[in-house]
Amino acid sequence: MVKGALWKKAIRDMQKSKAQFISILIMAALAVSIVTGLDSVWISIENHTDTMYRATNRSDLWVTVANPSEQQVWKIQKIPGVALAERRFTADADTDLPGNPTLHIYALDNQNTLDQPDLRAGRFGKQDGGAVLDEAFAKAHGLKIGDSLSVKLNGTWVRLPITGLALSSEHIFSVKNSTDLSPNSQKYGFLTIRADSLESVYGQKVFNQICIKLLPGADVSQVEQQADEIIGKNLIGLIAWKDSSSAGSVDSLVQQFKTLATAFPLLFFLVTALITQSTMMRLVENQRSQIGTLKALGYSRRTILMHYTSYGLGVGFLGALAGLAIGPVLFGKVLIPRLRLTLPDYSVSVNYPNFFFALLLILICTGGVSFYACWKLQGDTPAVLLRDKPPKRGSHILLESVPSLWRKMRFSRKLIARNIFRNKSRLIMSIIGIMGCTGTILSAFTINDMVAAIPIQVYEQTFTYDQKVLVDQKKTDFRYLNNLQLDGITQQIQETAAEVVCPNGQRKMEPLTITTQDSPLVNLRELSGKKVTLTNDGITMTRKLAETLGVKQGDSIRIKRTSDQYVSVPIVQTVYLASGQGIYLTDTYWKSLGEKFQPTALLIKWNGAPDKKFLSSDAVEEAVDRTGQSADFAATTQVMLIAVIMLIVIGAALAFVVLYNCSVLNYTERIRDLATLRVLGFHQKEVRSLVLLENYISSFLGLLLGIPVGWFIAEVVAAGLDKRMDLIGSLSFQNILISGAMTFLFAGFINQVVAKKMQNLDMLSALKSVE
Known part of the structure; x- marks a missing residue:
């Protein structure tokens, strides 16, 4: 019966302050929805990719070598930390399908167990000479099991029956080469066959790659070094799984959403805690007499504490559950299908450990504050609590110490100043709440601008060609390209990859771009915008890559040459490139x-129309427009921009709730003062300005403090968003203006709501409330 009475009392109390409790619930739901929503994106990616890695028995290291011998494979398998080593064949092949798409061929021996296709339908036989086709590629071209397609290997067309459809752990993010920035199943896919099928093309089984599976805890760099020594000068390339194109793209997406999930929710939790504190402190202070009555009736201290603590716990718990229900659906269901990843399915996973941690924070923010507010009054006796709280001792405010200014102020302005300085805690709560909301909105706008500006910096300022043409190296050389006499500006480039050894011993495969020193169509620049000319006495490295490798200008790194020798090269300068990190050097060097x-490749800026005869010649493998590359890159960042827009909307919703809560709280705390002024003859307009002007002042101060907060969050996100992107967090006046306009728009709307409440003020009830 006792518990039932307290429950009824709690419900009545919440109904009287329902606006404040609803606002706390909304803030808790928004904070948890951001955590669970952004977490659901990256953990879903990790879960689905890990499932594919296990299903395909993915290798940890691939060593590309011309015709590896069984003895080399045996020696590699004896390296400490190596669990298994197998040979396979890989190559790109043309097809006879419309549009001439390319398939990447994987030829596996019958005994191979590594890098198997993840069959979705059909079979991968050992003796039938069939092929397993990329499921997405098959869907894009209307192919099915039982159909056949032809591929061109070593100049010979081979007809292969399709016996299965599959996914590949190496093609989760599937792009063909440097001309493609986003997956396109119409142009590129994979095909897995048995090594026996190559005998009709090469006359025997051929292999060009060794797949290596490592033991848990193995030192990858040591394995790479020893494999390098075993293969010797025949080594073409060595790439770890984490450095592959697909794995790197997946890892970048995971890192992007992890960064967002870490940076943004902190402000939401802070704002929720502060607003809950102001609300619960007011509620408990207004219930002094009721707490005294409960103590006089014999309720224990523990029962009273738990009663008021349950207010915050209940609202916080319901808000957290609402966030859990909203976040994964809002973020996961919207964003995951747009990631352009080939996954087994696109179901949304929830990061429950992080949810329970968020729930704990919310309960501390809401329940903990409620407990503290009630605990402060537990030391008083019932007799003290049943009496009104003595008013604060009057004191002069800071402005009164400046008589020349104080005397010139109108009476209403003096009232506003005194109320602000005498209720500093409420003002601070309002300012910090608005600061957090404004900072969230401003940082989201800034991140949106940073990501949207990448194509402009890369494909308008750095690269100025019209077309990038990939040439057939068997049919062209630099003399042939020099004698083409195309109508336009041309620039030859060689894009390759080389093993780089850093001063700390770290080994990585990094992209190299070799070009002419004058470089008319690739305009590398420093961060300041100053143009950089490639030198003949060292290499030029992008700023972000240097940071990732732990090196700087003036250091030296070692690059492996094709002759199996390592050569030390100095880093003579660093350049800024927003995306596409790498190393640049001149053909002379x-x-x-x-x-x-x-x-x-040949970069071309045409004087007129493109030379169709040249573009259709056998020397050209593929051509892509710079505008098309820019559009492809924009498509790859679309998901990030959608996520940022969602954060802007949620930040705006939080700002609205905070402003509403603070404004209503300011009004309800001063309702007797306002009624007294009305009785004394103050006009409605004069009384209204006393409250509404304070709201604008707190909004303005919160906006000013939100600017550095927004800049800081944008800097944190820019630094950790993606190791392949070099983002610079800079605030623009336009974004500050938009964020400020949104804040004051909400403040103006809420002031209208409060003004309407003041019009309906019952002065008699307000003045009798003390009785």
């Missing part, structure tokens, strides 16, 4: 290292 300059 490349030749001085004992290498041959063999262009792989």
Whole structure:
């Protein structure tokens, strides 16, 4: 019966202050929805990719080598930390399908167990000579099991029956080459066959890659070094799983959403805690007499504490559950299908450990504050609590110490100033709440601008060609390209990858771009915007890559040459490139290292229409427009921009709730003062300005403090968003203006709501409330 009476009392109390409790519930739901929503994106990616990695028995390391021998495979398998080593064949092949798409061929021996296709339908036989086709590629071209397709290997067309459809752990994010920035199943896919099928093309089984599976805890760099020594000069390339194109893209997406999930919710939790504190402190202070009555009736201290603590716990718990229900659906269901990843399914996973941690924070913010507010009054006796709380001792405010200013102020302005300085805690809560909301909105706008500006910096300022043409290296060389006499500006480049050894011993495969020193169509620049000219006495490295490798200008790194020798090269300068990190060097310097300059692409800025005869010649493998590359890149960042827009909307909703809560709280705390002023003859307009002007002042101060907070969050996100992007967090006046306009728009709307409440003020009830 006692508990039932307290429950009824709690319900009545919440109904009287329902606006404040609803606002706390909404804030808790918004904070938890951001955590669970952003977490659901990256943990779903991790779960689905890990499922594919296990299903395919993915390798940890791939060593590309011309015709590896069984003895080399045996020696690699004896390296400490290596669990298994197998040979396979990989190559790109043309097809006879409309549009001439490319398939990446994987030829596996019958005994192979690594890097198996993840069959979705059909079979992968050992003797039938069939092929397993990329499921997404098959869907894009209307192919099914039982159909056949032809691929061109070593100049020979081979007809293969499709016996199965599958996914591949190496093609979760599937792009063909440097001209493609986003997956396109119409143009590129994979095909897995048995090594026996190559005998009709090469006359025997051929292999060009060794797949390595490592033991848990193995030192990857040591395995790479020893494998390098075993293969020797025949080594073409060595790439770890984490450095592969697909894994790198997946890891970047995971890192992006992890960064967002870490940076943004903190402000939401802070704002929720502060607003809950102001609400619960007011509620408990207004119930002094009721707490005294409960103590006089014999209720224990523990029962009273738990009663008022339950207010915050209940609202916080319901808000957390609402956030759990909303976040994964709002973020996961919307964003995951737009990631352009090939996954087994697109179901949404929930990061329950992080949810329970968020729930704990929310309960501390709401229940903990409620407990503290009630605990402060538990030391008083019932007799003290049943009497009104003595008013605060009057004191002069700071402005009164400046008589020349104080005397010139109108009476209403003096009232506002005194109320602000005598209720500093409420003002601070309002300012911090608005600061957090404004900072969230401003940082989200800034991140949106940073990501949207990447294509402009890369494909308008750095690269100025019209077309990038990939050339057939067997049919072209730099002399052939020089004699083309195309109508436009041309620039030859060689894009390759080389093993880089850092001063700390770290080994990584990094992209190299070799080009001419004048470089008319690739305009590298410093962060300040100053143009950089490539030098013939060292390499030029992008700023972000140098940071990732732990090196700086003036340091030296070692690059592995094709002759199996390592050469030390100095980093003579660093450049800023928003996306596409790598190493740049001149053809002259490349030749001085004992290498041959063999262009792989031709950059062209046409004077008129493109030369269709050249573009359709056998020398051209593929051509892509710079505008198309820019559009492809924008498509890859679309998900991030959608996520940022969602954060802006949620931040705006939080700002609205905070402003409403603070404004209503300011009004309800001063209702007797306002009624007294009305009785004394103050006009409605004069009384209204006493409250509404304070709201504008707190909004303005919160906006000013929100600017550095927004800049700080944008800097944190820019630094950790993606190791392949070099983002610079800079605030724009336009974004500050928009964020401020949104804040004052909400403040103006809420002031209208409060003004309407003041019009309906019952002065008699307000003045009798003390009785």
